[in-house]
Amino acid sequence: MEKETTIYDIARLLNLSPATVSRALNDHPAINSNTKQLISNKALEMGYRSNTFASNLRRQQTKTIGVIVPRLDSSFMSTVLSGMEKVANEANYNLIISQSLESSRKEMANAKTMFNSRVDGLLVSLAADTDNLEHFSTFFRKGIPMILFDRVMPQKNCTNIVIDNLKAGYEATAHLLGQGCRRIMHVTGSVKRNVYADRLKGYKMALLEHGLPVEDELIRLTDFTRQDGLDVADEIARMPSPPDGLFVASDLCAASCMGGLRKNGFSIPKDIAVVGFNDDPIAQLVEPNLTTIHYPGQEMGEIAAQSLINHLNGLLRISTTNTILLNYELIVRESSRRV
Amino acid sequence: MEKETTIYDIARLLNLSPATVSRALNDHPAINSNTKQLISNKALEMGYRSNTFASNLRRQQTKTIGVIVPRLDSSFMSTVLSGMEKVANEANYNLIISQSLESSRKEMANAKTMFNSRVDGLLVSLAADTDNLEHFSTFFRKGIPMILFDRVMPQKNCTNIVIDNLKAGYEATAHLLGQGCRRIMHVTGSVKRNVYADRLKGYKMALLEHGLPVEDELIRLTDFTRQDGLDVADEIARMPSPPDGLFVASDLCAASCMGGLRKNGFSIPKDIAVVGFNDDPIAQLVEPNLTTIHYPGQEMGEIAAQSLINHLNGLLRISTTNTILLNYELIVRESSRRV
Numbered sequence: 044m045e046k047e048t049t050i051y052d053i054a055r056l057l058n059l060s061p062a063t064v065s066r067a068l069n070d071h072p073a074i075n076s077n078t079k080q081l082i083s084n085k086a087l088e089m090g091y092r093s094n095t096f097a098s099n100l101r102r103q104q105t106k107t108i109g110v111i112v113p114r115l116d117s118s119f120m121s122t123v124l125s126g127m128e129k130v131a132n133e134a135n136y137n138l139i140i141s142q143s144l145e146s147s148r149k150e151m152a153n154a155k156t157m158f159n160s161r162v163d164g165l166l167v168s169l170a171a172d173t174d175n176l177e178h179f180s181t182f183f184r185k186g187i188p189m190i191l192f193d194r195v196m197p198q199k200n201c202t203n204i205v206i207d208n209l210k211a212g213y214e215a216t217a218h219l220l221g222q223g224c225r226r227i228m229h230v231t232g233s234v235k236r237n238v239y240a241d242r243l244k245g246y247k248m249a250l251l252e253h254g255l256p257v258e259d260e261l262i263r264l265t266d267f268t269r270q271d272g273l274d275v276a277d278e279i280a281r282m283p284s285p286p287d288g289l290f291v292a293s294d295l296c297a298a299s300c301m302g303g304l305r306k307n308g309f310s311i312p313k314d315i316a317v318v319g320f321n322d323d324p325i326a327q328l329v330e331p332n333l334t335t336i337h338y339p340g341q342e343m344g345e346i347a348a349q350s351l352i353n354h355l356n357g358l359l360r361i362s363t364t365n366t367i368l369l370n371y372e373l374i375v376r377e378s379s380r381r382v
Numbered sequence: 383m384e385k386e387t388t389i390y391d392i393a394r395l396l397n398l399s400p401a402t403v404s405r406a407l408n409d410h411p412a413i414n415s416n417t418k419q420l421i422s423n424k425a426l427e428m429g430y431r432s433n434t435f436a437s438n439l440r441r442q443q444t445k446t447i448g449v450i451v452p453r454l455d456s457s458f459m460s461t462v463l464s465g466m467e468k469v470a471n472e473a474n475y476n477l478i479i480s481q482s483l484e485s486s487r488k489e490m491a492n493a494k495t496m497f498n499s500r501v502d503g504l505l506v507s508l509a510a511d512t513d514n515l516e517h518f519s520t521f522f523r524k525g526i527p528m529i530l531f532d533r534v535m536p537q538k539n540c541t542n543i544v545i546d547n548l549k550a551g552y553e554a555t556a557h558l559l560g561q562g563c564r565r566i567m568h569v570t571g572s573v574k575r576n577v578y579a580d581r582l583k584g585y586k587m588a589l590l591e592h593g594l595p596v597e598d599e600l601i602r603l604t605d606f607t608r609q610d611g612l613d614v615a616d617e618i619a620r621m622p623s624p625p626d627g628l629f630v631a632s633d634l635c636a637a638s639c640m641g642g643l644r645k646n647g648f649s650i651p652k653d654i655a656v657v658g659f660n661d662d663p664i665a666q667l668v669e670p671n672l673t674t675i676h677y678p679g680q681e682m683g684e685i686a687a688q689s690l691i692n693h694l695n696g697l698l699r700i701s702t703t704n705t706i707l708l709n710y711e712l713i714v715r716e717s718s719r720r721v
Binding site: 087093103114120128129131135137139140142153162184185212227296301324325327328341 | 385
């Protein structure tokens with residue numbers, strides 16, 4: 044194994060004291076700039092690595108933040124990660140990422156790895172089937188801060204960062220009602236997750252407020268795959284009394300469903316008006332362009348990372364904020380515009 | 383600062399020797415299972431963290447792999463990352479990720495951070511304007527392995543993982559020629575990057591082979607944004623003799639260009655046949671479905687991570703393989719099917 048270059052090696056080669064080398068590398072004003080240049084060139088040449096790693100160990104800090112997400116290959120999650128990386132990078136933190144692949148069992152294993160890697164804090168969005176936060180209890184007991192984002196669960200001393208999914212679900216449905224729809228189908232995901240449970244509640248609220256019945260037949264729980272979208276379209280085509288409005292809690296699935304509906308002879312928005320969720324790039328690329336809820340993924344990532352780093356730096360304790368709500372926006376496009 | 387729980391603390395509380403505790407936690411056969419259970423429960427209760435971190439430091443390993451990509455919020459890159467995470471996680475490596483945002487300056491800063499974080503190895507896809515690999519020289523001199531993927535550059539002892547972009551560009555263009563197109567436009571990105579330069583070469587080769595001229599007017603260098611796609615469509619509409627075929631080296635940009643062409647009254651594929659690149663989910667969601675080159679992102683991520691880990695474990699030296707070529711596939715859909 045190659046030996047690590049130390050400041051003592053540099054000092055010996057340059058006939059300087061180790062103190063001078065150390066000061067020069069830390070840009071101390073007492074060292075003149077020629078000497079600094081000489082020392083820094085030699086350090087580079089010898090492959091010297093700053094001792095951040097060891098000194099972080101002494102301070103019991105690793106300057107790393109662990110991130111656990113359901114899936115990395117998701118358009119929404121990639122914008123969240125991009126926001127987190129931007130903030131973490133500027134604050135000299137490293138991001139360690141892992142994915143649960145929607146499995147609570149893998150999420151537990153990931154949490155354990157993060158714990159043993161001694162991350163300074165955690166940013167987590169929960170897997171589809173996670174029932175409780177017991178697997179994070181080692182973090183809570185040690186006082187290692189954790190922030191939940193998007194797919195959250197109430198937990199003492201642990202901030203949740205979300206949008207108001209209930210209100211967003213309500214607005215999406217109310218928009219369809221405003222376009223004259225009277226029989227609205229809702230396609231959603233695992234109702235164990237707040238995001239889907241709340242959007243469903245909002246959908247029901249809007250119907251009830253307009254004196255319309257909530258029909259089980261019109262609520263579909265799916266995994267939001269492309270195939271799920273096509274299957275829903277085929278189901279709709281077989282219904283004796285098909286819906287005239289469709290609210291899908293995912294743009295990708297809404298887009299594939301639209302394709303399936305068209306193949307089944309439905310005209311959008313005339314026969315059936317469609318609203319998605321997230322405002323993924325796809326929303327502006329399908330024809331007709333998809334009405335959707337703009338979900339601020341980049342901002343969510345930035346705020347989650349910044350809140351955690353502020354907490355770590357003692358600038359703002361996350362235990363004092365229970366929930367951070369971000370703004371969302373209903374964006375009306377051609378897929379639902381009927382009046 | 384809270385004191386870290388050690389095996390000595392656990393031993394004292396249980397009236398056992400530190401050696402017994404250490405052996406139990408490492409699942410040594412000499413310790414009976416009841417004792418192991420007792421010790422492991424106590425360790426959990428006291429928030430004991432395995433000393434992976436410190437022992438990795440002693441071994442000069444961090445069990446982390448650094449990943450630098452141009453952008454995190456890209457459909458293609460998110461599938462690559464998903465593949466890397468899968469393999470790294472199974473091999474007990476952590477992934478530290480950062481993005482250059484297509485800037486060579488930020489890529490340099492990221493490289494420095496990764497170096498000081500003492501990653502065991504690097505997986506890199508280059509920024510749009512990176513001219514050389516000088517900023518990775520500290521890694522090369524220290525023998526820290528690096529693998530370049532997708533956007534690569536030849537470098538001694540450094541494996542490149544790519545698809546044959548020249549051949550793929552040739553096939554995309556030859557397919558359009560086979561559909562009767564005789565005036566084919568190519569929309570691409572920074573030709574500093576192998577992926578775009580090679581696809582352009584393939585495009586030219588196919589034209590020359592069919593006795594057709596290569597016209598500068600028909601080659602556009604863009605950033606592949608949605609707006610770029612719309613701009614290209616408007617330009618085409620203004621041309622006295624518009625192209626009858628279009629090969630765009632990015633699906634997202636191809637999809638937005640198709641939307642713009644339709645708004646300008648072009649029928650696809652009748653007036654102009656379109657081929658994209660990557661096989662992003664969008665390709666099967668736009669109408670007409672987009673013909674494209676299927677790029678195996680998940681597999682590229684898995685192979686890059688596995689090759690690096692094999693090298694780190696002494697199973698396969700990456701210096702012996704210069705380039706790993708992955709298979710791609712031309713997938714013909716409605717956007718180009720004319721015969």
